[in-house]
Amino acid sequence: MSIRTAIVRRAIEVGALMAEVRDTADGATVVFLGTVREVNDGRAVSGIEYSAYGEMAERELASIASECAAAFDVAHLVVEHRLGALALGDTSIAIVVAHAHRAEAYDASRFVIEQVKQRLPVWKREGYVDGASEWVSAGGIEQERPVQEQGK
Amino acid sequence: MSIRTAIVRRAIEVGALMAEVRDTADGATVVFLGTVREVNDGRAVSGIEYSAYGEMAERELASIASECAAAFDVAHLVVEHRLGALALGDTSIAIVVAHAHRAEAYDASRFVIEQVKQRLPVWKREGYVDGASEWVSAGGIEQERPVQEQGK
């Protein structure tokens, strides 16, 4: 059993993570990498600053991995999420799952990234080539909800 | 646009394939590796000899990649399938897809491996620790169909 998660402030070494989970009990390895895209919502991106509620992010990421291991009978999983200033093409998250069978490996990998997107207390401030920057959320640029709509 | 497939008779260098597809237009990379498992159907495996109808395998693999590119709007895909004598843990296939979005990256990756399992004219002879060996197919050890059941 080898389940490990980490919130890191350095480059993610994907090759090392793949070596870490590799096991001859497994016939399938699925790797997911999230990387900084050059365009988001039509704007030219220069980089992303990732921040987090660090202590909680570590706990949530560990919980997600445990839930994944239980749900898909996964014994070999490593997840790293990077924080700090990332440049175009940099890897913000790596999820490496190895499993006896491919269906479970894919499903487990997808489970982790979807849970991360929903639950991990991590935020990103996207910098643009034109010098502007914005907090972005999964649904695009965060909309401030006007107070008067909140019925309070 | 970078779509490449190959049937190879040497070790698959996953890091090189990942570097090959990497593009700052993409936010998601999904890697699938098929590797030789130490146990199959309860038998201790020592290695697998992969063989193919080489010329057709190359064409089919290229077709699968083209269909994948069209179906999932994938611009960055590389697939290598290895032939020859593979040891435990060796990678028999690597599929690397990069896409702007994760859903398509996962779906494209899964499409390729499922099509490979169905269509690629590749066979494997599994060697066991006890010295035996068997031709295996996706459904387990190949069953010879008795002639009298075939109505001819």
Next chain:
Amino acid sequence: MTVTALLFASYAEAFGSDRVEITLAGRSTVRDVVDQLRAMPGGATLPATPLVAVNLTYACADQRVESGDEVAIIPPVAGG
């Protein structure tokens, strides 16, 4: 009693701080903490029912808070 509200990302920017001490009556809930924050300068950026974590675990608005709790107001997350 007093709890510590933690603010992140856009919320921290709006409040000009990533940490605010909140004084409450006994038998207070997450909702009471949020209501106090919303009445403060910068508080208009907070929705009425933001995502909240109490002591590192997601909590609902009705959850009771205790003196010394760490009440984190979680902006829409954007991990991955």
Next chain:
Amino acid sequence: MTVTALLFASYAEAFGSDRVEITLAGRSTVRDVVDQLRAMPGGATLPATPLVAVNLTYACADQRVESGDEVAIIPPVAGG
């Protein structure tokens, strides 16, 4: 006319060869090639309707074959 039947994996082992020349009447089909192979020594291992590729493309049993065609009899595949 003559076509070349290609045999692989377990089929090649059963026939003791990976290539067999088959002589046919004109207007023959994939099925005729398979039937001849099945009547040969080792042919009992072939199903009545194996997967077949003609000139590198999967073909159905009714497909016509031409002189010089390469007719590959494909055992259950196991790639990946």
